[in-house]
Amino acid sequence: MPVTPTVSTLAELAELAGVSVATVSRSLAGNTVIAKATRERIVALASEHGFQVNQAARNFRLGRTGAIGVVLPLGHEAEQHLSDPFFMSLLGPLADAIADRGLDLLLSRVIPKDDRWLDAIVDAGRVDGVIVVGQSNQIDAIERVAKRYRPIVVWGADMRDKTQITVGTDNIAGGRIAAEHLLAQGRRRLAFFGNTDVPEFAARYAGFQQALAAAGSEQAALVPVHLTSEASFSAIEQYLASHASPDGIVAASDVIAMSALRALTGRGKRVPQDVGVVGYDDVVIAMHTNPPLTTVRQDVERGAVTMVDLLFRRIAGEDVESVAMQPELILRASA
Structure with missing residues (x-):
């Protein structure tokens, strides 16, 4: 034959x-x-x-690398890791969406030492485009690069006055509906747990304040809690030890909300009878806490697909606009 x-x-x-x-x-x-x-x-x-x-030769001929960079800047949370529940929930759909386009994902967790960390990534020539997950306290560094480097999309707070193209949730609306839910239950001693140096968290706090103002409530407490589990638990525990307990808590993330549940239980407070707790993100484990966590859902799967779509359209030379998805309040037993 x-x-x-x-x-x-x-x-x-x-x-x-x-x-x-x-x-x-x-x-x-x-x-x-x-x-x-x-x-x-x-x-x-x-x-x-x-x-x-020969894909490598073809990419070289076309001036491409065949990879997309996914960068997590942690200027405000140096102790945060890729195993954070929110990162895990977003990175999986991102990797799938990039793979579906036939490209590889190059993942970087960056603790910025100066304001040139993103310049170094885009100028190294190792990727065809960059997705930045979270603005941290690095808005200026991201914005400077976005002004000169087109194939970049950012997960984070909507920045309509900036050049950077962002995808995320309407964080103001999210903070507002979380507070409105607690106020509707008759709770009046509210507190917001989260670090407002983070643009997304600052927007959630702004929405929280809007709800209080509309209800004619007094100014609530702002507790600048960090994102990692142990750091947030320690800060919340210290706050509860030295202040009267709030009867409603809006947490800037589910990780912070879960730390609040643990700290409240340790002080003999019942959730939701004594204190209602609302988180933010709706990570997978939020439904498995005790009690299951009421939270504001971000549609991270849709967000991941949207970021990749916008990035590839920018690589192709198209003009695109930022996308702010609507949040959804997920009711469970904690509030």
Whole structure:
């Protein structure tokens, strides 16, 4: 039985197909300039003769790397890790959306030492575009790069007065509906737990304040709690030891809310009878706390797909706008 000869170069495949090298290259790339029948015939010939595109060489020729950088700047939370429940919930859908486009993901967790950390990433030539997860306290560094580097999209607070293209939840609305829910239950001694140096958290606190003002309530407590589990638990425990307990807590994240549940239980407070607690994010474990956590949901799967779509459109030269998704209050037993 005759053995089908293999071909290893575009020129060999072009000679076999009776077309130019350019036609073969465009057909294998799926370029619709080439007639569909011709494309399908060349792809079939390539498969039959064991031809494989040298993707590295093709990327080099096109000036591409075949990778997208996903960067997590932790200027405000140096102790936060990739295992954080929110990061885990977002990174999975991001990786899937990037892989579906045929590219690799290059992940970086950055503790900024200066304001040039993002410049170093985009100028290294290792990626075709960058997704920044969270603005931290690095708005100026991100904005400076966004003004000169087009293929960049940021997960974070909506910055309509900035150049950077962002995807995220309407954080003001999220903070507002969380506080409105507690106020509707007759709770009046509210507290907001979160570090407002973070733009997203500052917006959530602004919404929280809007709800209080609309209800004619007195100014509530702001407790600048950090994001990691142990740091937030320690800060909340210290606050409860030296202040009268609030009867309602809006936490800037589910991790902070879970720390609040633990600290309240330790002080003999019943949730929700004595204190209602509302988190933010709706990470997977939020439904498994005791009691299950009422929280404001961010649709991170939709957000991940949207970020990748906007990034690839920017790489293609399109103009795009920031996207602010609507939050959703998820009612469970904690409030």
